[in-house]
Amino acid sequence: MIFRLENVSHRYSDGTLALDDVSLEFERGERIALLGTNGSGKTTLLNHLNGILKPTSGNIYFEDKPLAYDAKSLLNLRKRVGFVFQDPNDQLFASSVKQDVAFGPLNLGYTPEHVKQLVDDALTTVGMTQFADKPPHFLSGGQKKRVALAGVLAMQPEVIIMDEPTSSLDPLAASDILHLLLRLNKENGITLLLATHDVDIVPLFANKLYILDKGEVVSEGTPKESFSKTELIRKANLRSPRIGHLFEVLKKEDALPVADELPLTISEARKEILRLIDEAVKESKKRQQ
Amino acid sequence: MSHSDLYAEVDRSAYTNALAKCSPITKTFFALSSLILTVSAQSILVPITIFVICTILILGLAKVKSHLYLDLFRYPTLMITLSCVIIALFGSGAPLIQISLPWTTLSLLGGISFSVNTFFRVEGALSCLFFLVLTTSITDLCILLRKAHVPRVLVEISLLIYRYIFVFLEVSEKMNTAQKLRLRPSGWIKRIRSIALLAGSLFIRTLEQGERTLVAMNARGYDGTIRVLEDFPAPRKITLLGIVIFDFVFVILIFLTVNFGVLMK
Numbered sequence: 001m002i003f004r005l006e007n008v009s010h011r012y013s014d015g016t017l018a019l020d021d022v023s024l025e026f027e028r029g030e031r032i033a034l035l036g037t038n039g040s041g042k043t044t045l046l047n048h049l050n051g052i053l054k055p056t057s058g059n060i061y062f063e064d065k066p067l068a069y070d071a072k073s074l075l076n077l078r079k080r081v082g083f084v085f086q087d088p089n090d091q092l093f094a095s096s097v098k099q100d101v102a103f104g105p106l107n108l109g110y111t112p113e114h115v116k117q118l119v120d121d122a123l124t125t126v127g128m129t130q131f132a133d134k135p136p137h138f139l140s141g142g143q144k145k146r147v148a149l150a151g152v153l154a155m156q157p158e159v160i161i162m163d164e165p166t167s168s169l170d171p172l173a174a175s176d177i178l179h180l181l182l183r184l185n186k187e188n189g190i191t192l193l194l195a196t197h198d199v200d201i202v203p204l205f206a207n208k209l210y211i212l213d214k215g216e217v218v219s220e221g222t223p224k225e226s227f228s229k230t231e232l233i234r235k236a237n238l239r240s241p242r243i244g245h246l247f248e249v250l251k252k253e254d255a256l257p258v259a260d261e262l263p264l265t266i267s268e269a270r271k272e273i274l275r276l277i278d279e280a281v282k283e284s285k286k287r288q289q
Numbered sequence: 290m291s292h293s294d295l296y297a298e299v300d301r302s303a304y305t306n307a308l309a310k311c312s313p314i315t316k317t318f319f320a321l322s323s324l325i326l327t328v329s330a331q332s333i334l335v336p337i338t339i340f341v342i343c344t345i346l347i348l349g350l351a352k353v354k355s356h357l358y359l360d361l362f363r364y365p366t367l368m369i370t371l372s373c374v375i376i377a378l379f380g381s382g383a384p385l386i387q388i389s390l391p392w393t394t395l396s397l398l399g400g401i402s403f404s405v406n407t408f409f410r411v412e413g414a415l416s417c418l419f420f421l422v423l424t425t426s427i428t429d430l431c432i433l434l435r436k437a438h439v440p441r442v443l444v445e446i447s448l449l450i451y452r453y454i455f456v457f458l459e460v461s462e463k464m465n466t467a468q469k470l471r472l473r474p475s476g477w478i479k480r481i482r483s484i485a486l487l488a489g490s491l492f493i494r495t496l497e498q499g500e501r502t503l504v505a506m507n508a509r510g511y512d513g514t515i516r517v518l519e520d521f522p523a524p525r526k527i528t529l530l531g532i533v534i535f536d537f538v539f540v541i542l543i544f545l546t547v548n549f550g551v552l553m554k
Contacts, residue, residue, distance in 0.1 A: 050508055052504055052507065052508060071512070075510045075512075078507075078508060078509065078510050079510065082509075083505075083508040083509075085501075085504075085505050085508075087501070089456050089498075090498070090501040090502055090504075090505045091502075091505040092452070093449060093452055093453075093502050093505070093506060094428075094448065094452065094515075094517075095426070095427050095428040095431065095448050095451050095452055096426070096428040098518065098520070099428060099517055099518055102516075102517075102518040103506075103509055103511075103515070103516065104509040104510060106516035106517075106518060107509060107510035107511060107512060107516060108510060112518060112519065112520070115518055116518065116520060119518070133304065133309075133426070133428075134304060135300070135304065135426070135427075135428070135452070135455075136452065136455075137452075137455035137456070138301075138304070151509065152509070155509065155510075
């Protein structure tokens, strides 16, 4: 277990209960989606995982050890758990791309040569090498997001937490970021934890989905399992991915024999449609005989 | 060109000019030594020569757009011209014109040589500074300042201000448009009121931005010092030597022209 949260609650100083008795856990190498509407507590939850916020009650364990909040432990935690913020303008504070990516590794006390290597590697990974000497205000939204990710990658984290990875990005930039994250998960074994309210991207990357509603975890499981609970999804003010929704309607309104676990991605839908056609063909052949 | 556009253009030029990859040490050394030569010269010959050389470097070597370079000169030149007129009229020195009034005598144009001298010194000095500003990025300059043992806090604050100027420039433009779209009232007083509103909410935004940036910096292990990767091309010794010789020639020129008399003395 790389992270385990045990009955974590958080109450802000103004009295709002942002997290209510949240318990969850995930393994190394997993791809976890945290889905919820605005104000459901996603960001608050993420902020607990690298020590930005302390739970008002409950415990957080990183590799089975409770989180410590002294400067040294926090630095160690933040080296291993990277956080990419929603608005890249919050994160990119340095005057050039290279300097910004170097900030994390320099704080870890590495030698300039080592830092340069890490910066080069991180920028290569996100495909932003040619912008190394440019200031952040020269970049587009998608490019800023990639640089923000590089700033975290340069610290060589084991877990990457990303708040709204695709918000305010155009479709191409959003899919680029997702593919990049999936590659990091596959090739470097980095554990991914993405908070989002974009239901359509969840089945594309997640192998585990937590649904948050008003600070509580209301569902946990694979995306297929969770999105099959249509009542619950609606109650949390969310919806199924478009494709899942389509098959739900086909099943309910048109009585098509769609599988119980609704297909959620294009490739799943394709398989399901081919299967349905196949069965229909068999059926009609039987009838002819 | 509006003011913010001009700043953005200068900033763009610092990153994209043909000398951007040249070592900032060389560029700063050249700009500062030329600046000192310009302001210490007694005759107008030295500032004029330096002005010509800097202009050639900026337009020819660094390939900065000429309209940008001219635009930069507009306001300072306007100001210095006005000042020089005053100096020329009322400066000390043997007056060229005297007007007797019943209660006093006006001595005019006594400061004309000093005024001409000042004008060319300022223009020469400006060209040196514009050379630095148009060819060297803020990042490089700040690394240099740090190497020169300028207090850390100053350098760090300048870097942060530099970065967030552009963020808030964008925010203020958006807010301005939003006000316009909601039919901002015309008329002086009302206009001032809506600008005050804009400034107020912009100020609150900066505070919030500060909070969020601090959190994000903490998340990457910020401990109170902003460390910077000191990484830029080392100066070429031959170029530095060239600048030293160049400066030396000018020092000799300064001594030779101490008594040079174009409107001097």
